[in-house]
Amino acid sequence: MNAETAAIEYHTIGVLVDNEPGVLARVIGLFSGRGYNIESLTVSEVDPTNRMSRITIVTSGTPMIIEQIKAQLSRLVPVHRVSDLTMEGPHVQRELALIKVRSTGEHRVESLRIADIFRANVVDSTNDSFTFQVVGSTDKLNAFIELMQPLGLIDVSRTGVVAIARGNKPL
Amino acid sequence: MSKEVFSGAEIVLKALKDQGVEVVFGYPGGVTLPLYDEIYKQNFLRHVLVRHEQAAVHAAEGYARSTNKVGVVIVTSGPGATNTVTGLTDALMDSIPLVCIAGQVPTQLIGNDAFQEADTTGITRSCTKHNYLVKDVNDLARVLHEAFYVARSGRPGPVLIDLPKDVAVGKGAYVSADKVKHRTYKPRVKGERAAIQRAVKLLAAAKRPIVYAGGGVINSGPEASALLTRLTRMTGAPCTLTLMGLGAFPASDPQFLGMLGMHGTYEANLAMHDCDVMLAVGARFDDRVTGKLSAFAPGAKKIHIDIDPSSINKNVLVDVAIVGDVMAVLEDIVAEWQETRSRIDAKALKAWWVQIEEWRGRKCLRYKPNGNGSTLTKPQYAIERLFHHLKDRESYVATDVGQHQMWAAQYIGFEQPNHWLTSGGLGTMGYGMPAAMGAQFAHPKATCVVVTSEASLQMNIQELGTIEAYKQPVKVFILRNNTLGMVRQWQEMFYEDRLSESVLEQKPDFVKLADAYGIKGLRATKPEEVDDVIAAMLAHPGPVVVEILTDPRENVFPMIPAGAAHNEIILGAGEADDTDEGSAEGMVLV
Numbered sequence: 133m134n135a136e137t138a139a140i141e142y143h144t145i146g147v148l149v150d151n152e153p154g155v156l157a158r159v160i161g162l163f164s165g166r167g168y169n170i171e172s173l174t175v176s177e178v179d180p181t182n183r184m185s186r187i188t189i190v191t192s193g194t195p196m197i198i199e200q201i202k203a204q205l206s207r208l209v210p211v212h213r214v215s216d217l218t219m220e221g222p223h224v225q226r227e228l229a230l231i232k233v234r235s236t237g238e239h240r241v242e243s244l245r246i247a248d249i250f251r252a253n254v255v256d257s258t259n260d261s262f263t264f265q266v267v268g269s270t271d272k273l274n275a276f277i278e279l280m281q282p283l284g285l286i287d288v289s290r291t292g293v294v295a296i297a298r299g300n301k302p303l
Numbered sequence: 304m305s306k307e308v309f310s311g312a313e314i315v316l317k318a319l320k321d322q323g324v325e326v327v328f329g330y331p332g333g334v335t336l337p338l339y340d341e342i343y344k345q346n347f348l349r350h351v352l353v354r355h356e357q358a359a360v361h362a363a364e365g366y367a368r369s370t371n372k373v374g375v376v377i378v379t380s381g382p383g384a385t386n387t388v389t390g391l392t393d394a395l396m397d398s399i400p401l402v403c404i405a406g407q408v409p410t411q412l413i414g415n416d417a418f419q420e421a422d423t424t425g426i427t428r429s430c431t432k433h434n435y436l437v438k439d440v441n442d443l444a445r446v447l448h449e450a451f452y453v454a455r456s457g458r459p460g461p462v463l464i465d466l467p468k469d470v471a472v473g474k475g476a477y478v479s480a481d482k483v484k485h486r487t488y489k490p491r492v493k494g495e496r497a498a499i500q501r502a503v504k505l506l507a508a509a510k511r512p513i514v515y516a517g518g519g520v521i522n523s524g525p526e527a528s529a530l531l532t533r534l535t536r537m538t539g540a541p542c543t544l545t546l547m548g549l550g551a552f553p554a555s556d557p558q559f560l561g562m563l564g565m566h567g568t569y570e571a572n573l574a575m576h577d578c579d580v581m582l583a584v585g586a587r588f589d590d591r592v593t594g595k596l597s598a599f600a601p602g603a604k605k606i607h608i609d610i611d612p613s614s615i616n617k618n619v620l621v622d623v624a625i626v627g628d629v630m631a632v633l634e635d636i637v638a639e640w641q642e643t644r645s646r647i648d649a650k651a652l653k654a655w656w657v658q659i660e661e662w663r664g665r666k667c668l669r670y671k672p673n674g675n676g677s678t679l680t681k682p683q684y685a686i687e688r689l690f691h692h693l694k695d696r697e698s699y700v701a702t703d704v705g706q707h708q709m710w711a712a713q714y715i716g717f718e719q720p721n722h723w724l725t726s727g728g729l730g731t732m733g734y735g736m737p738a739a740m741g742a743q744f745a746h747p748k749a750t751c752v753v754v755t756s757e758a759s760l761q762m763n764i765q766e767l768g769t770i771e772a773y774k775q776p777v778k779v780f781i782l783r784n785n786t787l788g789m790v791r792q793w794q795e796m797f798y799e800d801r802l803s804e805s806v807l808e809q810k811p812d813f814v815k816l817a818d819a820y821g822i823k824g825l826r827a828t829k830p831e832e833v834d835d836v837i838a839a840m841l842a843h844p845g846p847v848v849v850e851i852l853t854d855p856r857e858n859v860f861p862m863i864p865a866g867a868a869h870n871e872i873i874l875g876a877g878e879a880d881d882t883d884e885g886s887a888e889g890m891v892l893v
Contacts, residue, residue: 150487153436154424165429196616203613209433209453209488 235284332379334406360390365741381419396728432460440475457490494627509580518547519585554716569667598868703759706788733762
């Protein structure tokens with residue numbers, strides 16, 4: 133295998149860490165310091181009793197780089213577990229977006245119609261705007277945002293990807 | 304459990320005692336006053352007052368490297384902490400276990416741009432293995448014990464503890480080291496059985512084997528070096544060591560090929576290039592070792608033993624990876640080798656050695672005593688003579704960084720681990736003298752020498768004051784050439800001899816400077832004086848600064864230019880002219 137010409141892959145990695153000050157900075161610093169890519173990153177406490185947080189990172193690189201990323205993450209002292217969800221079998225990946233569209237007349241109605249198809253909910257409304265909440269895969273959100281563009285899209289806020297493996301096993 | 308409470312400063316001292324710390328290197332300041340008051344009140348711990356915090360870290364590195372213990376540093380907030388950054392990075396790159404306790408402004412002032420405040424945990428996050436900011440005095444004892452555990456376990460490294468002044472003053476409970484268990488950090492020690500069996504099978508089937516070992520063997524302890532030696536002798540394979548690994552295998556052993564890499568020996572590099580099975584032990588395939596990656600040992604099956612999984616398949620893809628502590632893994636490999644009655648085919652091995660002896664016959668470390676038309680001492684000669692005089696003594700050799708470092712690595716033979724102190728990964732000029740001083744504190748009876756140059760030495764020259772103040776008999780051996788030798792060598796070889804900013808003035812006079820510090824100074828101006836000066840240096844019971852005036856045009860050979868393959872090694876100055884100036888890829892490498 134030639135390391136330089138190998139294809140770039142996208143991997144979703146779940147990382148269980150101690151919820152302590154600076155832990156996110158360590159993870160981000162590792163990525164910037166070693167020149168790895170972050171496509172998406174989310175973090176939140178998932179186990180308050182044991183003070184543990186879960187970080188979900190979508191990253192890209194050659195297979196050799198992906199292996200390095202996982203090894204380097206495992207090396208961080210507050211990291212409990214690193215799991216490559218892309219490698220380890222089927223998993224569910226979701227993202228949430230809040231999308232603001234300003235329009236009137238036919239465009240306003242059209243945006244509602246599309247939102248219905250995408251099962252997006254209206255979470256705020258004024259005389260000339262809607263804010264939609266849409267949940268789904270990154271591709272679905274991209275498609276929705278693209279369709280809203282000509283209808284008066286003015287603001288987007290996305291959570292980034294969270295992911296979990298299918299089946300009955302924990303991370 | 305008693306409900307006894309202690310001040311944070313008392314807890315620090317109790318924890319250091321619990322951890323068996325005997326010497327710390329440090330420098331006091333405003334926010335560490337409570338800690339220094341406790342240091343004043345006790346007498347189990349020896350505090351060495353250095354002249355600059357960077358030197359405190361290098362001294363702790365020298366102490367740690369020469370003893371396999373954790374080195375300890377205490378500095379104050381702000382500039383005290385930022386001055387440690389180079390030392391901490393050096394320790395991280397070379398896997399040296401350190402605990403650095405840095406004072407911090409009181410917690411309520413953090414973030415307020417207080418006097419001597421710096422974001423120490425932020426600044427040191429990427430140059431430590433781990434760091435802590437302690438905000439509650441009740442966490443302090445646990446954090447201290449964890450810090451020692453993290454520093455010495457797995458791949459060792461520096462750990463920093465940021466200690467705000469109010470936490471040092473506040474009262475809290477103490478927990479002893481045996482009550483502290485780390486939640487997450489549990490590095491693997493034993494190697495995987497199946498991988499060990501595959502490694503032994505591969506090694507036994509080799510026709511042209513080589514053992515390539517590095518600093519990880521030293522970190523694993525003297526027992527690991529003994530096992531490496533045993534395994535190498537059992538297999539009959541040649542052994543080469545990295546810069547950080549020198550001493551892991553006896554240099555006088557006929558199976559030793561010398562150091563490999565950019566300035567390694569001809570036989571070591573060619574044997575690496577042509578081998579069919581490579582056993583890499585506690586080495587990390589650094590770019591100074593591999594040269595051009597695509598041409599690195601192209602025909603070899605590679606076995607890699609390393610305690611750090613992130614070192615495996617980082618630069619070079621290997622066939623068998625064994626994650627574990629070198630000592631534990633070598634123990635299992637030796638046992639498996641004996642159990643399976645493995646042997647390398649004697650005929651093939653003999654042919655391999657015939658080839659190696661032919662390479663050895665080139666005598667790549669030869670130099671011309673009168674080369675360059677100069678009557679000045681050749682630096683290689685000075686080091687050869689130094690080695691000759693040190694041979695029968697218990698001695699530790701530290702170096703700074705540059706040409707003299709490479710010559711010391713080439714011409715001094717180390718028979719045991721932990722006796723060679725050098726800055727390998729980071730290449731820190733100014734490392735040497737404080738490191739030698741650190742080793743001297745650990746080994747008061749031994750001869751501790753730093754081989755240095757006038758340029759490197761001046762990056763931490765203030766430590767002459769510390770050496771004198773504590774009457775440490777460190778021998779400072781300066782190969783003076785009044786140039787930044789390695790920069791000059793590259794400018795000569797790759798930049799048509801345009802010596803841009805690489806020539807130094809003839810000052811200071813180090814003999815006079817030594818005198819100003821109350822230290823004996825000696826000088827050898829010609830080769831005939833070298834032996835006498837070294838003898839006088841070693842005969843003097845106190846510290847000595849020796850200045851050897853050397854030929855400034857001398858270059859380090861052999862040399863693999865950056866970006867070249869092992870078999871493109873240049874043996875001497877004459878040969879360098881015939882090769883093209885290196886690849887475009889090589890020019891951007893360093």
